[in-house]
Amino acid sequence: MENKKPKIGIFGLTSCAGDQLAILNCEDELVYLANVLDIRDWEMAQTNNDNSIQLDIAFVEGVVAQSRDLQALQAIRKRTKLLVALGTCAVWGGVAAMKNQIPKDVLNKEVSGEEINILDSMPALPVKSFVKVDIQLPGCPIEKDQFLQVVTSLLKGNLPEILKFSVCSECKMRENACIVIERGEVCCGALTLSGCNARCPSHNIPCGGCHGPIEEVHYDANVTMFKTHGITKDDIEQKMAMYAAPAWIPEKLLAEK
Amino acid sequence: MEKNRLISIPHLGRVEGHGGIEVEIENGKVTRVNMDIFEGSRFYEMLIVGKKFTEVSAIVSRVCGICSAGHTLTSQMASENALGIKVTPRTEFLRSLLLHGEAIESHALHLGCLVLPDLLGYEGPLTMVKDYPAEVTVALNLKKLGNAIQELIGGRAIHPINAIVGGFGRIPTKIEWLKLNTDLQKGLELSDALVDLLAKIRLPEYTTHTGIYAALEPRQDRYSYLGDYILTSDGVKRPISEFRKICHEKVVAHSTAKQSLYNSQPFMVGSLSRINLNYRYLTGKAKEAQQKLIPNLPSHNTMNNNYAQMIELVHSIERSLQLIKILIENGLEHEEPIKYNVKAGQGIGAIEVPRGTLYHYYEFDNEGRILDADIITPTAQNLANVEKDMRGAVETLINEPVKVIRNSLEHIARAYDPCISCATHLVEVKVK
Numbered sequence: 001m002e003n004k005k006p007k008i009g010i011f012g013l014t015s016c017a018g019d020q021l022a023i024l025n026c027e028d029e030l031v032y033l034a035n036v037l038d039i040r041d042w043e044m045a046q047t048n049n050d051n052s053i054q055l056d057i058a059f060v061e062g063v064v065a066q067s068r069d070l071q072a073l074q075a076i077r078k079r080t081k082l083l084v085a086l087g088t089c090a091v092w093g094g095v096a097a098m099k100n101q102i103p104k105d106v107l108n109k110e111v112s113g114e115e116i117n118i119l120d121s122m123p124a125l126p127v128k129s130f131v132k133v134d135i136q137l138p139g140c141p142i143e144k145d146q147f148l149q150v151v152t153s154l155l156k157g158n159l160p161e162i163l164k165f166s167v168c169s170e171c172k173m174r175e176n177a178c179i180v181i182e183r184g185e186v187c188c189g190a191l192t193l194s195g196c197n198a199r200c201p202s203h204n205i206p207c208g209g210c211h212g213p214i215e216e217v218h219y220d221a222n223v224t225m226f227k228t229h230g231i232t233k234d235d236i237e238q239k240m241a242m243y244a245a246p247a248w249i250p251e252k253l254l255a256e257k
Numbered sequence: 258m259e260k261n262r263l264i265s266i267p268h269l270g271r272v273e274g275h276g277g278i279e280v281e282i283e284n285g286k287v288t289r290v291n292m293d294i295f296e297g298s299r300f301y302e303m304l305i306v307g308k309k310f311t312e313v314s315a316i317v318s319r320v321c322g323i324c325s326a327g328h329t330l331t332s333q334m335a336s337e338n339a340l341g342i343k344v345t346p347r348t349e350f351l352r353s354l355l356l357h358g359e360a361i362e363s364h365a366l367h368l369g370c371l372v373l374p375d376l377l378g379y380e381g382p383l384t385m386v387k388d389y390p391a392e393v394t395v396a397l398n399l400k401k402l403g404n405a406i407q408e409l410i411g412g413r414a415i416h417p418i419n420a421i422v423g424g425f426g427r428i429p430t431k432i433e434w435l436k437l438n439t440d441l442q443k444g445l446e447l448s449d450a451l452v453d454l455l456a457k458i459r460l461p462e463y464t465t466h467t468g469i470y471a472a473l474e475p476r477q478d479r480y481s482y483l484g485d486y487i488l489t490s491d492g493v494k495r496p497i498s499e500f501r502k503i504c505h506e507k508v509v510a511h512s513t514a515k516q517s518l519y520n521s522q523p524f525m526v527g528s529l530s531r532i533n534l535n536y537r538y539l540t541g542k543a544k545e546a547q548q549k550l551i552p553n554l555p556s557h558n559t560m561n562n563n564y565a566q567m568i569e570l571v572h573s574i575e576r577s578l579q580l581i582k583i584l585i586e587n588g589l590e591h592e593e594p595i596k597y598n599v600k601a602g603q604g605i606g607a608i609e610v611p612r613g614t615l616y617h618y619y620e621f622d623n624e625g626r627i628l629d630a631d632i633i634t635p636t637a638q639n640l641a642n643v644e645k646d647m648r649g650a651v652e653t654l655i656n657e658p659v660k661v662i663r664n665s666l667e668h669i670a671r672a673y674d675p676c677i678s679c680a681t682h683l684v685e686v687k688v689k
Contacts (some may be wrong), residue, residue: 018322018415024366025414027401031393034383045370046381095319098304106303141322141415203412203419203426208315210416238312 006056006155009041011076013069014096014124015062018141019087020044023059026144036155055080057154063089063096065124077131084135084150085127088243091138092212095243096124135160140210140243143195163194166214167207171198179206184229186239191217210243264651264662278666280651287655290648292640292670302630310336310422310599310625317617317632318416321676323366324634325416326359326407327610328617333422335617339604340422340625342597347587348424349483351410354580355420356482356608357573358406361444362414363611364528364566364573365403367674368451369396372563375671376458392454395447399570402444406577409437424594431589438581445542445574452546455567460560463665464649467557468642469522470530471503473609480531480538480572482609488534489519490555497607500616504633517633523641526613527673528565529556543572559646562672566611599625612636612674636676643673 012020024045026033033039041049058080064070077083088094100123127133137150137160146162153160168189171178179187179201188209189201200207226236264280281289301320305313314332318325330352337344344352370382373392379385386393404414409429411417419426429437473484474494487495487503495502503524504517517524532539532547533555539547547554550564601623607616613635620629650665 016319016322016325018319018325021322021366021415024370025400025404027397027404030383030397031386034386039383042381046374046383048380095304095316098316099300102300102303140319199412200418200426205412205418205421205426208418238309242312242316 005036005038007053008037008039009055009058009076009080010039010044011041011058011060011062011072012044013060013062013073013090013127014065015087015089015094017044017061019061019090019139022139022141022144023147026148029148033151037151053079057082057084059084059086060090060127061086063093063124063126064122064130065096065099066122070122070130073127073130082134082154083127083131084137085133086137086147087142088138088140088210088212090127091136092243093124093126094140097126098241099124135162137162138193138212139195146195164215165194166190167192167194167196167198167201167211170194170196171201171207174198174202176201179204180226180229180231184231186226186231186235188239191219191222191240206239208242209240212243262659264659264666278647278670280647280662280666282651282655285655287648287651290644290651292643292647292675302632305619305627305630308627310340310619310621310627313619313627314420314422315416315418320632320634322415323363323676324359324610324612324615326355326411326420327608327615328632329411329417329420330355331606331608331610331615331617332619333420334606334608335604335619336422336606336621337604338606339602339619339621340597340600341602342423342595344424344595345592347428347584347592348595350580350584351425351428352420353481353483354406354577354584355410355417356610357577357580358403358410360403360482360573360611361570361577362400362403362407363674364570365396365400367611368455368563368566368570369393369400371671371674373454375668376460392450395450398447399444399451402440402574405437405440409433421594423597424592426594428589428591431585434581434585434589438578441574441578441581445571445578448542448571448574452549452567452571455564456549460558460563461665461668462558462560463653463669464559464646465557466645466649468559469519469524470533470555471519471524471526471614471638472531472534473497473607473614475535475538478538480535480540480543480576484607484609487607487614489524490530490534497616498605500605500607500618500633504616504638517638518641523645524638525559525642526635526638527562528569528611529559529562530613531609532556532565532568539568539572541572541575543568543575546571559642560668560672562674566674599623610635612676613638634676636673639673639675643670643675 040053041051043049058076085091089096137146150160171189179185185206187206189207191213192207192209193211193214195211223236262282277293279291301317305316314329317332318329320328374381374385382393407414412419470490472488474486474488475481475484485497487497503519536554546568551561601621603620605618607614615635616633618631619627622628646669647666651662654662654665
């Protein structure tokens with residue numbers, strides 16, 4: 001193992017850098033990670049990066065929101081054996097993808113106050129829209145324990161298993177009172193992929209859905225359930241449009257407009 | 258030495274986000290200095306139009322992972338200002354504590370992982386650890402301490418979930434407070450080592466121009482990150498509602514971030530500005546650290562922003578210990594967030610986040626939906642000043658080899674701890 005450390009790159013496309021920060025937040029494990037991984041390219045944390053070397057694993061955070069991101073992503077894919085999409089932006093588009101609803105000329109005009117097109121902007125889309133992704137670890141930000149599990153699995157030569165159940169299941173295991181039933185508020189827990197140990201409901205805050213949807217999510221059933229608790233369509237949309245807009249907003253709900 | 262040079266630093270390393278630097282020299286004169294920002298635009302001010310005030314703070318938190326607590330709270334304070342909500346003293350204490358956690362984490366990350374390797378000649382903390390294991394461990398432990406505060410009060414170290422308009426979802430238990438108290442006491446001892454290491458390093462001085470500084474005036478005569486008035490070093494004091502007089506924003510072609518000017522002049526925000534304007538409020542070990550690191554104030558060497566961050570790091574640990582004592586003394590029973598009525602209005606929030614003053618301004622309709630928003634980040638305010646400093650440095654070093662100029666540019670950029678910016682590993686020199 002010592003002389004065959006996997007070569008690692010950690011990259012950020014357009015993002016808040018929160019997922020790379022979550023890696024840096026592994027304060028107790030960071031020195032160990034630096035010993036077992038050969039981190040060759042990580043612009044946020046080191047200089048003297050090698051941007052041509054072939055990598056074993058590339059971790060990519062962020063969303064493709066400009067042609068610059070796309071070029072960077074394609075170059076990363078060409079030089080890595082495995083590509084891990086880190087965080088909800090990379091996996092689903094994240095908060096940034098909310099901008100796709102707004103026309104480009106309106107965006108440029110509003111932000112700059114002038115009608116000049118200096119901004120190289122394109123619809124914000126997740127990594128899998130452009131290249132093959134081998135492993136997806138969502139979260140806004142990623143949970144560092146889950147990141148460490150992914151790394152240790154890969155070090156052992158296994159493909160990591162990301163838990164597939166919902167935040168609602170984790171919430172039940174923590175015996176929290178249900179926010180939808182008790183308070184009549186939108187909680188995305190039943191739709192959202194677990195991993196956070198139901199952080200928000202455990203703080204008396206409804207789940208916002210920041211890990212993105214579970215597989216085979218029952219949007220319609222949830223929307224019906226919300227409505228039976230007196231929640232308006234507008235409140236449902238406000239909450240559900242936030243983190244994984246392209247995959248998240250139920251088409252039927254939008255069609256009702 | 259060539260008379261015409263283009264010094265280009267296409268990617269800055271060890272900063273948060275994507276940026277570069279370009280300097281053009283013609284006939285021995287500096288003709289252009291650009292700090293380029295090419296992080297993709299995410300249009301936050303547009304994204305939140307139509308969103309309800311209850312959802313907005315979670316969205317704008319995603320502007321920046323490192324300052325996420327600052328964005329969350331500034332947003333909530335702007336909404337409360339618009340809706341006429343007054344929060345309880347406990348909520349104010351918890352917010353202060355959350356901001357101290359963010360300052361500890363952010364300053365420890367910047368000093369330990371980004372700046373010290375620079376000053377000691379390493380590529381990053383992971384190579385520096387081989388020769389300086391104790392110092393890197395201290396920096397990482399302090400960073401962890403800041404995260405522990407944010408995890409406990411914010412419910413998550415990055416993008417806090419527990420802070421909401423009107424208060425907090427959950428109040429930590431006494432056992433959780435006592436554990437944090439123990440960690441903070443250990444952290445305060447550990448911080449000595451970092452102060453001493455920094456005191457041994459002589460920071461370079463690239464520019465000594467008298468600059469303009471801006472920071473919030475602390476409330477209650479105590480060094481703090483919360484305030485209702487903006488102080489500028491020309492002696493003027495304004496309510497935060499007049500923030501546009503401080504920050505005239507303009508779009509520049511080489512950057513996807515906007516730049517700010519004050520009376521048509523670049524100005525600086527951040528730790529050094531706060532220390533320059535408010536150092537008389539420092540007490541205890543923070544004051545001792547200030548006397549060791551920047552004895553003569555105000556300082557016009559912007560490299561001293563690194564030292565100023567260290568002073569604030571010590572202050573934030575000391576103040577956190579005091580705040581925990583107050584919170585426990587006042588009782589820890591559950592407290593519901595403040596009840597309020599939704600109405601149309603406009604509101605401003607301002608907080609001193611690690612890199613400087615952050616402003617959020619919102620206008621709401623009568624259902625509490627955003628009609629208009631303005632978010633002005635510290636890095637945007639600093640960009641023009643970074644370019645001014647770089648120009649000054651290049652003019653001084655104009656006859657030096659490219660390597661020396663390049664180092665100075667990187668040092669200056671990194672001293673500002675830019676959230677979207679730069680440091681470099683590739684310098685291209687082209688003769689025109």
